[in-house]
Amino acid sequence: MTDAPTPAVTSDAGEEPIPVEPDYLHAERGVLSWLLTKDHKRIAIMYYAAIVLSLILGGIFALVIRLELLTPERTIIDATTYNRMFTLHGVTMVWLFLLPGIPSIFGNFILPIQLGARDLAFPRLNLMSWYLFVIGACLLLGGMIAGGADTGWTFYVPYSSLTPTAVTPIGIGIFILGFSSITTAVNFVATTHLLRTRGLGWFQMPLFVWALYATSLIILLATPVLGLVLILVAVDHSLHFGIFDPKYGGDPVLFQHLFWFYSHPAVYIMILPAMGIISETVSTFSRRRPFSYNAIAYASLGIAFIGFLTWGHHMFVAGMSEWTAGVFGILSMFVGIFSAIKVFTWTGTLHRGSIRFTTPMVFFFSWLFLFVFGGMTGIAIATQSLDVHWHDTYFIVAHFHYIMVGGALTAFLGGAHYWFPKMFGRLYNERVGLASATGVFLGFVLTFTPQFLLGNAGMPRRYYSYPPEFQWLNVLSTGGAVLLAGALLLTLINLLVALKWGERAGANPWGSRSYEWQTPSPPPTHNFPTSPTFSRGPYDYDLTEEEARERIA
Amino acid sequence: MSASPDTPEVVDPAAASPVAPGLGDQYDTYARQHRARLFGMWVFLVSELLIFAGLFSLYAAYRAEYGADFAAGIEHNNATYGTINTLVLITSSFTVAAAVHAVRGGRTRTAARLLYVTIAIGAVFLVIKGLEYSTHLHEGFAPGPYYSNTELPQFGARMFFTLYYIATGLHGLHVVVGLGLLAFVAWKAHRLRYDEYHHVGVEMAGLYWHLVDVIWIFLWPVLYLMG
Numbered sequence: 001m002t003d004a005p006t007p008a009v010t011s012d013a014g015e016e017p018i019p020v021e022p023d024y025l026h027a028e029r030g031v032l033s034w035l036l037t038k039d040h041k042r043i044a045i046m047y048y049a050a051i052v053l054s055l056i057l058g059g060i061f062a063l064v065i066r067l068e069l070l071t072p073e074r075t076i077i078d079a080t081t082y083n084r085m086f087t088l089h090g091v092t093m094v095w096l097f098l099l100p101g102i103p104s105i106f107g108n109f110i111l112p113i114q115l116g117a118r119d120l121a122f123p124r125l126n127l128m129s130w131y132l133f134v135i136g137a138c139l140l141l142g143g144m145i146a147g148g149a150d151t152g153w154t155f156y157v158p159y160s161s162l163t164p165t166a167v168t169p170i171g172i173g174i175f176i177l178g179f180s181s182i183t184t185a186v187n188f189v190a191t192t193h194l195l196r197t198r199g200l201g202w203f204q205m206p207l208f209v210w211a212l213y214a215t216s217l218i219i220l221l222a223t224p225v226l227g228l229v230l231i232l233v234a235v236d237h238s239l240h241f242g243i244f245d246p247k248y249g250g251d252p253v254l255f256q257h258l259f260w261f262y263s264h265p266a267v268y269i270m271i272l273p274a275m276g277i278i279s280e281t282v283s284t285f286s287r288r289r290p291f292s293y294n295a296i297a298y299a300s301l302g303i304a305f306i307g308f309l310t311w312g313h314h315m316f317v318a319g320m321s322e323w324t325a326g327v328f329g330i331l332s333m334f335v336g337i338f339s340a341i342k343v344f345t346w347t348g349t350l351h352r353g354s355i356r357f358t359t360p361m362v363f364f365f366s367w368l369f370l371f372v373f374g375g376m377t378g379i380a381i382a383t384q385s386l387d388v389h390w391h392d393t394y395f396i397v398a399h400f401h402y403i404m405v406g407g408a409l410t411a412f413l414g415g416a417h418y419w420f421p422k423m424f425g426r427l428y429n430e431r432v433g434l435a436s437a438t439g440v441f442l443g444f445v446l447t448f449t450p451q452f453l454l455g456n457a458g459m460p461r462r463y464y465s466y467p468p469e470f471q472w473l474n475v476l477s478t479g480g481a482v483l484l485a486g487a488l489l490l491t492l493i494n495l496l497v498a499l500k501w502g503e504r505a506g507a508n509p510w511g512s513r514s515y516e517w518q519t520p521s522p523p524p525t526h527n528f529p530t531s532p533t534f535s536r537g538p539y540d541y542d543l544t545e546e547e548a549r550e551r552i553a
Numbered sequence: 554m555s556a557s558p559d560t561p562e563v564v565d566p567a568a569a570s571p572v573a574p575g576l577g578d579q580y581d582t583y584a585r586q587h588r589a590r591l592f593g594m595w596v597f598l599v600s601e602l603l604i605f606a607g608l609f610s611l612y613a614a615y616r617a618e619y620g621a622d623f624a625a626g627i628e629h630n631n632a633t634y635g636t637i638n639t640l641v642l643i644t645s646s647f648t649v650a651a652a653v654h655a656v657r658g659g660r661t662r663t664a665a666r667l668l669y670v671t672i673a674i675g676a677v678f679l680v681i682k683g684l685e686y687s688t689h690l691h692e693g694f695a696p697g698p699y700y701s702n703t704e705l706p707q708f709g710a711r712m713f714f715t716l717y718y719i720a721t722g723l724h725g726l727h728v729v730v731g732l733g734l735l736a737f738v739a740w741k742a743h744r745l746r747y748d749e750y751h752h753v754g755v756e757m758a759g760l761y762w763h764l765v766d767v768i769w770i771f772l773w774p775v776l777y778l779m780g
Contacts, residue, residue, distance in 0.1 A: 112579075119579035121589045182600050190593040195579060220596060224603040232719070241697035241715050243611075248697055248715070249708030254614050258607055526578060 021529075023425065023522040038123035039525055043130050044109035045423070050134060051105060052492075054096035057141075059485060061089035066447075066481040069474050072466050079464040083150035084165070086462055090153030091144070091170065095177050096137055098408050099266060102273035103219075104133070104184060106415045107212045109423060111188060113516040114206045116197025116534055118526040121190040125183050132180035139173030152462060154263070157244040157255045161236035171234035178227040181269075185216035185223075198533040206514050206538040207296050211276025214300040218265045218272070218307060226262030229255065253318050260311035268307040268335075270404060272300055274411030275342060278364055281418055282346050284512040285361040286353025289539035291345045299338040299345075306334045316387045325384040332382035339375050343368065358510070359433030363414030366441035370406025374399060377452070392462075395455025398448045406444055413440065413491060420495060421509045425522040426502030432494040439487025446480025514538040518552045567750035574751060587753045594757045598764050601727075605768050608720055612775060615712050622709020627780040629694070629705065630717070634685045635777035638678055639769065645674035646766040649735070652742075653759045659749035661742050668739035668755070671762070675732050682725060689714070717776055724768055731765045734758040 021027070024041045034042055064085050068075045077085065112120055120126050143149070147166030151159055160167050192213050196205070233255070235241050242248030244255045279296055283289065290296055312320060312328030320328075346368065355361070377399045381387045390396060417437075421427055450473040455461075459470050466474070508517040515538055519528045536543060536551035543551070567573065567583035580586040616623045652667035689695070693702035696715040738758045741747060747755060 117579055119577070121579065122593060123577065123579070125593075182597070186593050186596050186600070189596050190589050193592060194585060194589045220600045221603055224600050225607040228604050228607040235719070239697065241719075243697075243712075243715060243719070245697075249615075249619065249712045251614070251618070254611065257614075258611070261607075531581075 021524045021526070023520065024525050025424075025522050027525045036127070038119070038127055040108050040112050040120045040123065040126060041423075041523065041525075041527075043123075043126050044105050046130055047100065047104040047108060047133070050130075050137065051097055051101055054092055054137065055101075056492075058089055058092040058097055059488065061085055061092060063481060063485055065089060066478040068464075069466075070478050072468050072471055074465075080150070082464045083462075084144070084148040087149045087152055088144050091140065091149070091174075093404075094153050094266075095140065095174055098270040098404055099181060100133060100177075100184075101270075101408070101412055102277065102415060103181075103188070103212060103215055103269075104129075106208075106277065106419060107188060107215075107273060108184070110419060110516050111209055111212055112191060112195070113519065113523060113527045114209050114514065114538070115191065115195055116200055116515060116528065116532045117191060117195035118528075118531065120187045121195055122187050126187055129180045129183040129187075132176055132183070136173045136176035136180060139169050139176065143169035143173060154259065155230065155233055156259075157233060157236065157250075157252045158246065160233055161240075161245060163237075167237045168234045171230040171237070174230050175227045175234075178223040181219050181223050185219035188212050188216040189220070197531065200534045203293070203297070204534065204537045206516075207279035207290065207293065207300075208273075208276035210297040210300050211272045211279070214304040215269055215272045217301075218269050218304050221308070222262040222265040222269075225258060226266070229258040229262070253315070256315050256318055257311070260314045261308075264311040264314065265304075265307040267400075267403065268303050270408045272303060274367075274408045275300065277411045277415040277418065278346060278367060280512075280514060281360045281364045281414055282349045283539045283541075284418070284510050284514065285358055285364070286350050286355045287511070287541045288349050288353035289537070289541055291348030291351070293537075293539070295341050295345050299341045302338040303335060306331065306338065310335065313382050313387070316384045317391045322384065329382045329384055333379055336375060336379045336382075339371075343372060343375075357434075358417075359428075359430060359437050360414045360418040362434060362437040363410050363417065363440075366437065366444075367407065367410040367414065370402055370410060370441075370444065374402025374406055377402065390455055392460055393455035394451040394459045394461055397461045398451035398455060401448045401451070405448070410440065410444075413437070416491075416495065418510075419516075420498065421505030422516055422521045422523070424499055424502075425505055426498050427505045427509060428494050428498035428502055432490065436487050436491040436494060439490060440484060443480050443482075443484030443487050447477050447484055448480070450474070450477045450480070513540055513543075513548055515552070518549075570748055570750045572746050572748050572751050583750065587751075590753045591756060591760075594760050598760060601764060602768075604723070605720075605771075608716075608723065609771070609775070612716055612720070615709075615716065619706075619709025619712060622706040623713045624780050625705050626710040626713030626717070627777065629692075629710075630777050631685060631688070632777045634681060635773050638681050639773045641674055641678045641681065642766045642769050645671045645678070646763055648674065649759045649762045653752075653755055656742065656747050656752040656755050657749060661745050661747050661752075664747065664752075664755060665739055665742035668735055668742055672732055672735050672739060675728060675735070675762075679725065679728060682721065720772055720776065724765070724772060727765050727768070731758075731762045734761055 024039055027039070028037075034046065037043060064077065065082070068077050068082055068085070108120070108126070112118070143166040146169070147164075149163070149165045149167055149170050151163060151165070151167065155167065155171070192205070192209060232243050236243055236245060242250050244250045244252050246252065275296075279290060310328060310332040312324060313332045316325045316328075377395075381390055381396065381399060417428065417433055454470055454473050454477075457470065459466055505521050507520050509521075510517065513536075515532075515534060516523075518532070533553050534551070535553070536548060540548060540551075565582060565584075568576070573583070576583060577586055580589070648667050648671045652664045652671065655661075655667060656664035694700065694714045696718045697711070700711045700714060702710070735758050738747075738754045741754060
């Protein structure tokens with residue numbers, strides 16, 4: 001580990017102010033000091049542990065699915081287990097990794113520091129949200145072990161109210177997870193409104209905060225509807241009320257409307273925080289202020305708003321009129337406009353910047369490629385004539401994995417590397433980091449690109465067997481999945497090794513101007529040695545080092 | 554730059570109050586802490602409203618499908634019960650508002666009494682609701698497959714009563730939670746743990762109770778009057 005390359009800018013590290021209190025990791029000792037902590041940073045670390053565990057579980061389930069699809073007929077598991085496995089994979093990844101991932105870990109840790117606050121507005125509520133998360137996760141996984149579910153993560157009625165599997169505990173588990181999300185969102189919104197430190201106006205906030213703010217608004221407005229609809233499914237399943245059951249006059253399509261009213265905005269709950277990480281990474285590693293700060297901030301809010309008006313594009317083949325489908329299709333393409341504004345702004349930021357190819361930056365470049373690719377196919381499937389052909393095929397699977405894995409997971413990993421020195425005070429091995437980032441990209445492309453071709457050729461999603469002529473593409477995809485899993489494992493090992501043996505990082509190993517880097521790493525319990533006043537923006541790279549430091553006091 | 558942020562120049566009367574609770578590390582003043590809590594409550598209430606918004610859209614969609622059957626179901630609902638309960642809840646909203654007013658003026662004992670009155674009125678609401686449920690069940694208006702009334706059209710009226718139980722049940726759950734919150738702050742007021750500077754708990758419980766009331770005011774017409 002001695003050959004870890006020294007980051008380009010280390011001048012800040014040498015003049016690190018002497019912390020007046022111990023860092024948050026050493027402020028208290030013992031298991032109880034963690035389990036009862038009200039420090040947002042410690043709660044973030046507890047979320048980190050729980051969510052990485054979920055990611056590993058979800059990844060193992062994905063590998064089982066891919067291994068099963070290696071041959072056209074049975075490979076390792078039977079059809080019933082296969083149905084449970086893809087449900088388990090979807091439910092775990094969506095509710096235990098993608099939705100809480102970036103906000104609960106990096107948002108929890110970084111947002112108060114970026115606002116110059118000493119903690120979130122409601123620390124006890126924050127701790128409660130972690131316990132709710134753990135309870136919800138246990139119910140969900142317990143239900144999965146006890147009876148499983150074979151409905152897919154979408155729980156479509158009438159099947160979900162008739163299946164003998166454990167839909168009820170899983171529905172209740174997801175309801176509790178939703179409650180956990182809502183409490184976190186209340187905390188973020190209140191903190192952003194009321195705990196910005198002196199000198200920090202709305203339009204001096206780092207863009208990661210804007211992304212989390214937009215995300216929180218979506219969580220607050222969409223999650224309750226999902227909570228309601230899953231409780232209704234649980235009621236239908238356990239008490240047979242028949243709210244969505246045609247036998248009693250219920251309408252199954254109504255379920256789809258309510259479900260997607262949440263679950264489409266939920267896609268933006270997953271991707272907006274990822275875009276926040278991207279904004280931070282680009283500016284730091286090209287040492288440039290964003291090409292347009294306002295464009296990114298307003299586009300975040302625009303996506304949050306328009307995301308509520310697009311749910312119908314999941315239902316083009318569910319008996320929707322052509323006129324309605326057309327309107328939903330056009331509204332969906334607005335998301336493409338806002339996303340394109342962001343993409344052009346990020347590339348504009350790179351222009352004439354002094355770019356450094358560090359691990360987070362490699363994740364950014366692969367993110368940019370995958371997100372644009374996923375986004376473009378998204379525009380294509382928002383067109384009803386094309387969607388009718390691709391609906392429920394592997395084309396859709398490939399599309400949303402390009403956004404969810406290529407977008408959210410890649411940014412998550414970028415953030416994990418970018419903020420690692422801040423969170424743990426140590427540097428990871430840069431060479432291994434670069435290798436793992438490249439591996440993740442190659443593995444990903446190899447896994448999901450063949451799935452576009454499979455879907456276009458007509459292979460339906462969620463099927464256990466397929467015609468033999470699809471096998472070579474499936475083999476490619478499974479090979480990619482193994483490579484991806486290997487690269488993820490390498491990432492995990494690299495970061496775990498760095499946790500113990502990594503070189504000490506200074507306060508600001510990347511030479512970033514963003515506020516969280518202006519305090520020691522790891523930060524003291526109250527984030528800054530003294531409550532700071534910010535008299536410059538988070539991306540003021542045109543100031544000299546000295547000026548930039550002086551304006552944070 | 555020289556003035557330390559931790560020593561405000563003006564003495565904060567809220568900090569000098571004998572009932573002052575702990576000031577969170579992240580706040581500079583009590584005023585800000587109170588504001589944050591109230592703000593957080595408002596944000597949470599918006600989220601709560603969306604649960605009911607989902608339910609109202611469900612109602613609207615089914616009503617569009619089974620208009621006449623829904624009207625027949627509503628005709629069968631006892632508007633007297635519904636209307637009395639509306640008056641009961643509005644009265645309790647008035648008393649809780651009076652309690653907030655009293656505690657803002659430093660009259661904590663009065664506030665405690667008013668909060669107890671509010672809890673009693675809230676309990677009356679639940680009793681009336683219970684009477685109504687038992688009448689319905691007696692006539693065979695039960696949700697879903699347990700529905701056994703034969704007078705009314707089958708599909709739509711059954712769906713109306715299923716939604717009726719879900720909507721009033723979810724609202725009833727909010728009434729129970731609200732009563733719990735009110736009981737907590739009433740007990741604290743009773744022990745004089747509030748004064749004119751520190752009473753954000755009473756304000757928050759009051760806000761929640763108003764939400765319960767407002768939701769009912771919308772449930773009342775769609776379940777009892779729009780026949």
